[in-house]
Amino acid sequence: MPKQTPPVKKNETVTVTFEDLTHEGDGVGKVDGYPLFVPYGLPGEKARVKVVKVKKNFGFGKLMDVEEESGDRVTPPCPVYYQCGGCQLQHMSYSRQLTMKKNQVENVMKKIGHLEHVPVHEPIGMEEPWRYRNKIQIPVGEKENGELKTGFYQKRSHNIIDMESCLIQDETNDGMVAAVRRIATDLGIEAYDEESHRGVLRHIMVRTGQVTGDIMVVLITRTKELPHKDGLIEQIKEAYPGVKSIVHNVNRDKTNVILGKETTVVYGDEYIYDSIGDIRFMISAQSFYQVNPTQTKTLYDKALEYADLRGGETVVDAYCGIGTISLFMAKAAKKVYGVEVVGEAVKDAKKNARLNHIDNVEFYKGKAEEVMPWWRGQGLRPDVIVVDPPRKGCDEALLASMLEMEPERIVYVSCNPSTLARDLRILEDGGYETKEVQPVDQFPQTNHIECVTWLVKK
Numbered sequence: 373m374p375k376q377t378p379p380v381k382k383n384e385t386v387t388v389t390f391e392d393l394t395h396e397g398d399g400v401g402k403v404d405g406y407p408l409f410v411p412y413g414l415p416g417e418k419a420r421v422k423v424v425k426v427k428k429n430f431g432f433g434k435l436m437d438v439e440e441e442s443g444d445r446v447t448p449p450c451p452v453y454y455q456c457g458g459c460q461l462q463h464m465s466y467s468r469q470l471t472m473k474k475n476q477v478e479n480v481m482k483k484i485g486h487l488e489h490v491p492v493h494e495p496i497g498m499e500e501p502w503r504y505r506n507k508i509q510i511p512v513g514e515k516e517n518g519e520l521k522t523g524f525y526q527k528r529s530h531n532i533i534d535m536e537s538c539l540i541q542d543e544t545n546d547g548m549v550a551a552v553r554r555i556a557t558d559l560g561i562e563a564y565d566e567e568s569h570r571g572v573l574r575h576i577m578v579r580t581g582q583v584t585g586d587i588m589v590v591l592i593t594r595t596k597e598l599p600h601k602d603g604l605i606e607q608i609k610e611a612y613p614g615v616k617s618i619v620h621n622v623n624r625d626k627t628n629v630i631l632g633k634e635t636t637v638v639y640g641d642e643y644i645y646d647s648i649g650d651i652r653f654m655i656s657a658q659s660f661y662q663v664n665p666t667q668t669k670t671l672y673d674k675a676l677e678y679a680d681l682r683g684g685e686t687v688v689d690a691y692c693g694i695g696t697i698s699l700f701m702a703k704a705a706k707k708v709y710g711v712e713v714v715g716e717a718v719k720d721a722k723k724n725a726r727l728n729h730i731d732n733v734e735f736y737k738g739k740a741e742e743v744m745p746w747w748r749g750q751g752l753r754p755d756v757i758v759v760d761p762p763r764k765g766c767d768e769a770l771l772a773s774m775l776e777m778e779p780e781r782i783v784y785v786s787c788n789p790s791t792l793a794r795d796l797r798i799l800e801d802g803g804y805e806t807k808e809v810q811p812v813d814q815f816p817q818t819n820h821i822e823c824v825t826w827l828v829k830k
């Protein structure tokens with residue numbers, strides 16, 4: 373066979389018409405059948421593209437100029453959108469974002485799961501797909517004039533973009549970050565410098581309870597001391613008199629991990645509160661809590677509908693985190709068992725059960741793939757199993773014990789459609805029928821999509 377050489381060269385400029393979108397949201401244009409992946413290109417658009425990387429079977433390009441624009445193109449409202457690595461889809465109308473996400477789910481259902489028959493519903497989007505995040509963790513740097521700046525990292529780098537606002541963040545979070553930045557600059561607090569591992573203030577984290585209005589500020593420093601602590605606290609309280617909690621966290625390590633192990637409450641409470649539906653949650657600086665509670669509620673309502681609980685059922689919630697789904701299910705079931713590998717999350721789950729006076733739920737710390745076979749050995753036969761695994765999907769041993777437990781219904785919540793499709797195939801082969809998949813857009817403006825899937829025993 374003659375060796376095929378790609379029809380483009382690095383740094384060459386070519387004209388392409390985009391035909392499709394990748395799962396990441398990049399435009400796909402072809403040159404003599406050779407695909408070029410181009411960030412910010414939209415299907416139907418004709419554009420000049422500079423080739424930046426050439427591989428054997430595909431290449432990458434940079435969008436130089438759009439000659440024929442798609443009706444789906446919108447002006448990104450964020451002034452740093454093209455530098456920041458946080459959002460990928462602001463150049464696309466929201467309805468096109470939802471179509472893209474639906475196509476992605478349908479695609480993997482067919483290609484990975486061989487589930488051509490499974491209905492994938494229209495994704496449930498947000499009415500207002502902005503300002504939805506309840507938590508910001510933003511790096512701190514220094515401008516040339518010595519003032520502090522805050523911003524996310526530039527794409528594929530650790531350069532901090534100087535930004536005033538993040539449009540997917542709750543406005544309170546934005547306002548608090550700006551206030552802390554100004555106060556810390558006035559007090560002469562130094563920013564942390566990643567390269568030299570010197571300086572003080574590494575990150576500012578702000579969490580707000582969207583229902584309660586509670587605010588928590590976490591100041592993360594390299595140093596054990598929080599310089600000008602009293603002044604900082606007083607001025608933050610002056611700027612936001614309602615602030616419920618100010619926390620100092622020390623992270624002395626040279627690491628990308630944001631929070632260190634030492635946490636001290638320097639003002640107010642250790643916890644703030646928020647609610648999803650009628651369940652209240654206690655949230656500490658270290659706790660995991662869903663970042664878009666509005667859409668989480670939508671997702672869990674759907675999970676509850678698929679679980680079809682009448683009050684007499686036993687439910688297993690595998691990969692239960694802080695027990696959000698377990699607590700939702702417990703209100704409608706006889707008994708819920710949750711399993712989660714992170715000990716702190718299990719403690720939070722138990723606390724939240726007590727806070728809500730829910731006593732028909734038990735949480736276990738352990739690997740789901742080890743605890744489930746043990747439960748089975750103990751004779752546990754759940755009517756419904758809910759799983760909500762991390763991006764890599766369910767462990768094979770867990771899928772095997774789910775099949776052995778033979779629940780009537782399985783509800784699979786997933787943040788990665790590809791591993792979802794892979795696991796659904798295994799469950800189908802093991803005797804379950806996938807009835808439907810409901811995507812829910814938890815993260816508008818980004819290329820992520822959450823799905824909830826309903827399976828029944830054949």
Ligand SMILES: C[S@@+](CC[C@H](N)C(=O)[O-])C[C@H]1O[C@@H](n2cnc3c(N)ncnc32)[C@H](O)[C@@H]1O
Nearest residue numbers: 691692693694696712713714739740760761762
């Ligand atoms: C997508 S989150 C689910 C969160 C949970 N439903 C909630 O809303 O809080 C996945 C969870 O699985 C946990 N996890 C990861 N691997 C696990 C394993 N092998 N066994 C049990 N839990 C695991 C993670 O710590 C995380 O809390």
